[in-house]
Amino acid sequence: MPDPITGPRPTLEAVAARAGVSRATASRVVNGGAGVRAPLVDKVRRAVEELGYVPNHAARTLVTRRNGAVAVIIAEPEFRIFSDPFFAQQVRGISRELTANDSQLVLLWVEGRGDHDRIARYLGGGHVDGALAFSVHNDDELPALIEKSRIPTVFGGRPVEERSLAAPYVDCDNRGGARQAVQHLVSQGRRRIAHIAGPPDLTAAIDRVDGYRDVLIDADPSMVCQGDFTEKGGALAMAELLERHPDLDAVFAANDLTALGALRTLRERGVRVPEDVAVVGFDDMASVVEQADPALTTVHQDIEGMGRLMVKLLMRLLDETGGPAPASVITPTSLIHRASA
Amino acid sequence: MPDPITGPRPTLEAVAARAGVSRATASRVVNGGAGVRAPLVDKVRRAVEELGYVPNHAARTLVTRRNGAVAVIIAEPEFRIFSDPFFAQQVRGISRELTANDSQLVLLWVEGRGDHDRIARYLGGGHVDGALAFSVHNDDELPALIEKSRIPTVFGGRPVEERSLAAPYVDCDNRGGARQAVQHLVSQGRRRIAHIAGPPDLTAAIDRVDGYRDVLIDADPSMVCQGDFTEKGGALAMAELLERHPDLDAVFAANDLTALGALRTLRERGVRVPEDVAVVGFDDMASVVEQADPALTTVHQDIEGMGRLMVKLLMRLLDETGGPAPASVITPTSLIHRASA
DNA sequence: GCCCCTGCTGGGAGCGCTCTCACACCGCCG
């Protein structure tokens, strides 16, 4: 009774032989068992169990042309990746949803322009069924590169120019969220509301400034100060704003880290929050918010959910069974009321 | 003149036909061209260029049994991933080194115990040539699971129990680094040196406590306070220590974030750094250190280099051409002198 | 001038799987 538990991995052939059926039938069972009679299904299942059979992925890919793998493309210039939990959280959502779809996550870390060739080759090489890319920088050629490779792609974050035929994207309602934040401040009677913006080459930052302006149509331009989505940047911008407008009574920070920096500066200057100046952030990033003192009022977005959504869109894109191409999705935001405003 | 630039991807067969050679020769050229005469090499290269040929990875894997892919296993319980740039930086090193070795990075995010089955199946399924795992938690069954799957693996961070036959690991000299830090404080004349430790189930944290004790053999146990590698934990622990020992004159924090929290508490209490209390951190994490005020003296470790090293060890492990199995590596640390101590 | 050896090249098998077809079998209706 040969029972090769160890040694070379068993093939479908071996399973079929042990179950006393043909390779075709064994294959059918392994792939769901539709159209095979129960007793045979059982026999094959048992053989699979006993031999510890695991399908050879390469062989399957060779004939089906499906990889069961999706590339996640992260562009290096984003130094944020290191300091911003945003990506980690989104990747986590992506990972979860991919697992639910029996797909693997291949991480493609782009090391700047010089690396584009490699990426293009990889994407063109049919290693993955699709790609998820984060394209938020204005000057990035990456989207064009990806589009040219003709691989189904979903973007995270609104690309700068929305081409009509471009791949769909998932983003939160940055502009609407910003409006919520500022309106909240207004409703609290704040009248001199400043804004610490994010990097001007990120659409998220641009949209948030736009939302701010939507509410405060004729705000003094000097009430907006440039930050860079970091705590330090927020602290510096806050100092600058206090210099320009010692009488300001509220600040809308472009993200939570920036808000954290602003809070620090305010604390150092002995400005009370929220009594003297109210502060609102954006992102509702748990690991950041919990450090804030006082507790930070901020705009919440479902980051992990956005990651999952990206995968869902991609899966629909990959689904051959017709249906309209999925459209981009803007996810809603909500204001989380805490102590700072 | 048929020139299918678009349409189905060209095969080796097509390249061979266009170059007027056999498939075997074309294959040889594609794989380096050893043993093929120059004129033929040129012809094939040109055909590859013209047709835009890219080898089919699945077909290649099917016969060579090499995937050109490595799994990076990250265990979910580590909440740190979200707040600690450590992993991102290490993964970056891994990514770079893998690229240099023409391998892909498949991210395996383990979602707790219930997920172990999936991981085992994946690792056993021959999708990847090897694995890189981060095993730093005491209670993690993951190492056992991975070991059982018999896939070549290198660990990041010293596992709790060093089995003689276990996979190699890469870690920095946590204990030695801690010694350096404490010795530095001693050499500056500090006499009442406290320690804010990390989570007790992380070997890195344990080793750092041990290093502290190596230097201060008969330190009062109450001079060591539990932290959790976060800024908040550091701030709380610092407050606790000041309560217990108002006369302490130095603190060695188990990592930079902890040190940041300690600095915050000290500043709030009006304690001058380094005049009254000297502070030393661990990690030299750029994004953390730059926020520190005063600039943080800390123990430097080459995180990205460690990631690269993990890949190098794995590659040697995968290298069939004999040679001794690579041993674990402990990378050196160095004290970076700044203002806080 | 012959033979052997070295160095390239091509033919062909086969990696493990899926999927199309042809065929066998059963039950049912006429």
Add this chain to the structure above:
DNA sequence: CGGCGGTGTGAGAGCGCTCCCAGCAGGGGC
């Protein structure tokens, strides 16, 4: 009782590649 449709099953052809091995030059030694 014969024919017909439906359902299951198996044989076999590839998917695109690598690699073994046979074969065929060409050059040098005797």
